Amino acid sequence: MQPDPFTRLEARTLVVRQSNIDTDQIIPARFLTTTTREGLGANAFYDWRYTGDDQPKNASPFPVAGAGDRQVLVAGPNFGCGSSREHAPWALLDYGFRAVVSSDIADIFKSNSLKNGLLPVEVDAETHAALLERPGVAIAIDLEECTLTTEDGIEASFTVEPFARRCLLDGVDPLGHILAHDAQITAYEAAA
């Protein structure tokens, strides 16, 4: 399934300051018995949004209804650590996020996010600290230019692995890319 193309996103931020937000927070394991990838937004950050008896929590940073115009999640360092579950980016996307910004984002989560059109943006410590102080700020993330700007003058650049960037901008299909090298794979197998 090809993700929607990503070129430029203009939205507002939703800030959670905690470090080490793991994929069990993003979607608890009890929701992983699904055999599809649809509808997981209902379970995104479930235990942050709902009490033990499934009542909405008043103090949750995550609105019950979804991300709305706050499509950019700004979080503390080491976001997405832990389990390799791709259900985490599926849930965040379905909840309404299109990008995650942190000073450092865990490897497997980053890889999974890129494959689904959720843009992981790693910024320098100074930009990160400034964004953590500005919940709800209007932000533009441009994948063509690899820049992030806010309405009040924060400007930063970021890098995205070039192939993943091309996949997102131009709709290149990674599986198709590997399949196109079938002859080399066959030759490798024959030599092994």
Add this chain to the structure above:
Amino acid sequence: MSAPRSLFDKLWDTHVVVPESEDAPAILFIDLHLVHEVTSPQAFAVLEERGLKVRRPDLTQATLDHSTPTLPADADGRLPYATEAAERQVHQLEANCAKHGIDLLGLDDARRGIVHVIGPEMGLTQPGKTIVCGDSHTSTHGAFGALAFGIGTTEVGHVLATQCVLQRKPKSMRITFEGALSPGVGAKDMALAMIAQIGADGGQGYAVEFAGEAVEALSMEGRMTLCNMAIEAGARVGMIAPDETTFAYLEGRERAPQGEDWDAAVARWRELPSDPDASFDKEVTVDAAAIRSMITYGVSPDAAAPVTGNAPAPANDSEREAAEYMRFAADRPFAEAKVDRVFIGSCTNSRLSDLREAAEVMRGRTVADGVTALIVPGSEAIRQQAEAEGLDAIFTDAGAEWRLPGCSMCIAMNGDQGAPGELVVSTSNRNFVGRQGKGVRTVLAGPATAAACAIAGHIADPSQYISTEARDAA
């Protein structure tokens, strides 16, 4: 003369089908793809959508572990699944494997077990192989000198269809444990001490090789525990050079090379260890002799300290929140904390040596009043060996529950879990908020420490329960 290469470099080089360029990652060939029920259904669905078949079912091994009950079937033969969805997921993998000709260790298979336990046990995990699985603890297999890492479900689909993944070569790090471990200290303590030292993101972006005297002295089971926890330091890959310990473990196993093939394989494997002058992007040393029995006190695996110590005072907002959740009083001994539940199991610590270590502590003793202890072997083979040795009787005589193999309370998606607010001492790998059930406070520890906590009813140092002779023999 070619440049000196590390173990990781050698494995990378021999598996590149198409080298990486500025435009695209390398296409890397995968020698073994391990599959389980949770992260595979959507990948099989993609094959279906695109009309693709599984390229190499012969290099694919499936098992059932995450959603499976650890209690036996009822009188009507019905297994006590946590939910209908869990049962459907198990049946989905059975159907997918049948359709694509993939060998599945089904629920009645005497070889079934946790995916990272059965690979080594069957002899499928071998030095020099590339191994992937839709599971972050795939780093476990690096203990054999394999290049093994966790992947997401989209990549599971890529491997099913092409036997390849797209990968950029990560940076390399060597973590050298200098000196010998003290008596009674094990691989889990090494892992927790290492993570506390470098941080939960200290290994991010790196393939890590563990080296040094204390690593070489570890059994294969201990090496698996250490490599298993590499991901808790943020490193997708943890690996250890193969040696005589590795070869002795593998020889004669069902899927290991046999006869002349064995000799040829061992000769090849001897070439794999890092060359003496191999360079790494980062070098870290850990003082092995200084490591003590460790526990975690926070909600990230790097919040680890010696079990005999005091809970540190939080230094920032994240630590303050963690301390509030965990309810350890600052500057007070960990030993004052009452324990509600103990879990011994998971791909980190459910192997025979782990169970023996726990049994040594529990032998002739009783689990404290008010504590529930759950012992879950990593595989059917381990269960049978443990029962043949009488370990199950030691546990049940002590008042612990002896269950059927599976991931169980490590991920708590099969119904095995703690109750809100409970303090659970667990030999698993993650102390995240709610990981073992809503509101559960998880303390990570090695098997001896977990067993000691079950007996004492509070956080406890295992050394008081281990005889000097047993320690010397260990």
